């Protein structure tokens with residue numbers, strides 16, 4: 001890793017090409033991909049490191065006709081009338097509006113490597129399809145669809161290394177898909193939450209509490225009608241009641257399902273016990289409840305949106321960092337959030353970024369292999 005921003009600028013602009021700084025090692029299980037830029041398959045090698053694909057910023061800039069300018073605090077990258085600044089010493093990426101998003105860079109064979117996603121902040125869209133070895137940056141000038149692009153270059157896309165680029169994760173959920181989940185609703189602000197999801201054409205899965213459904217029945221109907229995922233979160237949300245016994249837990253889920261059915265006509269087999277399944281939802285609980293056909297879902301990204309209500313930045317940065325880590329293992333994020341007013345503030349920003357990074361939003365269904373803290377696949 002480099003220490004001095006000056007070194008970076010020197011290597012960039014004087015093209016010394018003699019710096020041999022070691023990069024963080026790429027994950028052994030994943031291969032480099034050739035980067036597609038609009039309708040062209042370039043010779044740029046995108047290297048996977050900790051969940052992101054990195055490319056030499058110089059080569060990428062040459063392909064996309066960007067201008068690089070060395071400044072005292074970093075490097076300005078300009079594309080047309082848009083520009084961002086890559087701050088020295090891994091200080092992140094400063095956007096035009098002053099926001100700083102986390103972004104690492106490193107030197108490899110004298111080249112400054114930056115995440116491909118830097119292009120998303122300059123107005124480009126990025127597609128990644130691990131199973132097709134497709135990593136493509138495009139703007140409005142691209143004529144080919146991703147499908148056509150894959151067809152055109154299919155012989156060249158596959159890495160020469162024998163190992164496939166997309167090992168499956170251990171939870172059966174893979175690819176650039178993301179699962180948004182909201183607990184504890186519906187609430188007085190579910191309408192606004194659904195409006196935001198609609199705006200971004202995003203679907204989510206709602207783990208709802210029976211009495212809240214009774215209080216906001218029209219919200220439940222809208223969730224069902226909007227093809228969002230449906231899940232049960234019990235009736236009391238009180239630890240000593242829900243976890244009093246396996247039968248108590250089962251009775252709460254059954255009652256919750258009955259409320260859902262009464263209001264919307266729909267039922268579900270997806271459950272998330274209050275506070276998540278660990279440590280209380282032990283084997284005796286799971287045996288009792290899951291043998292009744294329920295599927296247990298926890299999460300692998302905790303937004304802690306209940307804890308940091310007033311700190312959108314903290315929630316945003318933490319979620320993005322967890323999501324990016326999972327992407328390294330090709331494991332789809334299942335994000336825990338809450339149907340509450342405070343979450344409305346950070347949600348648009350998260351959805352905006354997810355869209356830019358090429359994620360699609362799927363709902364949890366009974367056909368997916370359940371993701372939970374006990375690895376209980378029932």
Ligand SMILES: [Zn+2]
Pocket residue numbers: 183184233237274275
């Ligand atoms: Zn809850």
